Amino acid sequence: MKIKMRFFRIITGIGITLLVSSCSVSTFGKFQADEGIPSFIQVGKTTREEIMTTLGEPLVHRFVVGKETLIYNHERGEYFFLYGTYEGNELVIRLTDQIVSEVKLEKTGSGWGFFAPATSNNPGTRRSAR
């Protein structure tokens, strides 16, 4: 009888845990910010064409302070069990004569949620850095 009760409690405990738990991972973007600057990009060597071929069309393509600039963004929202996080980054590439002259990774936002997803947890939808 005691063993049955113990088994019942364990099953009930697992059941309740499963009921209150959930998980999701959403990503938006054409590069992986957690892997850092893509290794194929090298200052003074990589061309615009190589970047476009590998990463695809950038989210933003413009001239800033006289330099051709490509911007790719990456947003990631995670929600595991009872805790959620959000992080946004962008890869900024400047070109001189169609060759990479500067490349950097910049953080655009972050968030957390406890017993609730970080409210920007659906990247590229509700609120986005761009």
Next chain:
Amino acid sequence: MLLVGCAKTRIGKVELSDEKLPNFLKVGTTRAQEVLEQIGEPFGYREQENRSAMIFLDFQEDYVNLLITEIRLEKAYRLDLVFQDDILQKAEIKKEGWGFGANMDPQLLQLLAR
């Protein structure tokens, strides 16, 4: 405990909630390149002849869910920078907006009343 939740999100590269300009910004001396180095790539950018403008945003959202009520507080600020010949001519912080949302779930309320 299960009916309580909270979340905090911030989007932007510069803190503007105190409505004070970043210390390094000096009208008449700061160059556009310095802004790119100190703050980073602007959200918005436009160039016309020898004038250019940058826009940076700061969005902050706090969310609390307590039993049957959810409260959402939002604040959004915008930093406008205008350059003439790449030298800062104008710097201004605008409070773009704020939001307060409180919502009570009527279905849950009915369920509790029963």
